[in-house]
Amino acid sequence: PQQPSTPRQFHLGMFEIGKPLGKGKFGRVYLARERSSGFVCALKVLHKTELQQGKVEKQVRREIEIQSNLAHPNILRLFGHFHDSKRIFLILEFAGKGELYKHLRREQRFPEWKAASYVAQMCAALKYLHKKHVIHRDIKPENILVGIHGEIKISDFGWSVHAPNNRRNTMCGTLDYLPPEMLKPGKDENWYNEKVDLWSLGVLTYEFLVGEAPFEDTPSMTQKRIARGEMTIPPFVSAEAKDLIKRLLVLDPEKRIPLHEVEQHPWIVKHCVKGERAYNRTSASSKE
Numbered sequence: 311p312q313q314p315s316t317p318r319q320f321h322l323g324m325f326e327i328g329k330p331l332g333k334g335k336f337g338r339v340y341l342a343r344e345r346s347s348g349f350v351c352a353l354k355v356l357h358k359t360e361l362q363q364g365k366v367e368k369q370v371r372r373e374i375e376i377q378s379n380l381a382h383p384n385i386l387r388l389f390g391h392f393h394d395s396k397r398i399f400l401i402l403e404f405a406g407k408g409e410l411y412k413h414l415r416r417e418q419r420f421p422e423w424k425a426a427s428y429v430a431q432m433c434a435a436l437k438y439l440h441k442k443h444v445i446h447r448d449i450k451p452e453n454i455l456v457g458i459h460g461e462i463k464i465s466d467f468g469w470s471v472h473a474p475n476n477r478r479n480t481m482c483g484t485l486d487y488l489p490p491e492m493l494k495p496g497k498d499e500n501w502y503n504e505k506v507d508l509w510s511l512g513v514l515t516y517e518f519l520v521g522e523a524p525f526e527d528t529p530s531m532t533q534k535r536i537a538r539g540e541m542t543i544p545p546f547v548s549a550e551a552k553d554l555i556k557r558l559l560v561l562d563p564e565k566r567i568p569l570h571e572v573e574q575h576p577w578i579v580k581h582c583v584k585g586e587r588a589y590n591r592t593s594a595s596s597k598e
């Protein structure tokens with residue numbers, strides 16, 4: 311009988327392991343090729359002992375559960391997972407142009423057309439996530455990869471949760487992207503919703519255009535500046551881009567510009583030429 315296209319069970323012997331692609335907090339990622347189909351992927355290897363020591367097994371289980379059920383061009387696919395006695399293996403989509411933050415550091419900052427294109431793609435991905443009541447909660451350049459055609463893909467769902475979330479979470483890593491409502495732990499449980507990703511999208515937009523995060527400072531100063539929404543946008547940033555950043559970096563989560571308005575924002579529309587306008591432009595130029 312015909313072998314099913316996506317076998318239920320994966321195991322290490324099915325893969326030819328290639329060069330190391332890099333390492334995350336708890337695992338290394340290798341280029342890999344599935345022997346029978348020749349399919350190229352990224353194999354993330356997590357060591358069970360490290361996960362136990364880091365008390366992140368639940369987080370990894372959640373990352374697997376959430377990312378396995380997502381299928382969107384701007385979200386890195388998790389095709390499957392398997393484990394042996396010592397390790398857990400995640401079969402991930404391979405992003406041909408690697409980590410976005412490396413491109414950002416190399417280019418210092420992105421031209422407005424490129425930043426707007428990336429923000430529009432982030433919008434599409436976040437709309438898809440929020441429709442499924444998934445909050446990513448860790449949107450930053452380090453968690454975004456670039457596909458072979460220059461499209462961006464959100465990766466690392468280690469911090470994502472199903473909304474509404476009212477669990478106490480200890481944060482690690484940079485504070486730069488945390489929204490104010492996640493900084494001041496409420497008397498009751500930490501209550502926040504999808505709108506935390508809107509704040510992070512604002513920080514990301516700023517960092518794409520300026521080359522550094524808006525509240526970057528010492529950790530204690532960063533917390534203060536986030537809580538007060540204290541940031542300055544340099545004069546080389548266009549008025550439209552400044553307007554969008556200001557509408558996303560709003561202290562009150564309910565007052566942040568919603569995703570469908572972000573994608574209609576003049577700065578996004580101006581730079582993300584839709585099909586027909588692009589067509590008219592090329593047909594017009596061919597008449598010249």
Ligand SMILES: CC(=O)N[C@H]1CCN(c2c(Cl)cnc3[nH]c(-c4cn(C)nc4C)nc23)C1
Nearest residue numbers: 331332333334339352403404405406407408
């Ligand atoms: C937190 C984390 O896992 N970070 C990275 C490591 C590599 N990894 C990749 C993952 Cl998970 C998927 N695809 C990748 N492609 C690359 C890459 C491509 N080039 C040309 N250079 C690199 C590097 N890396 C990946 C995710």
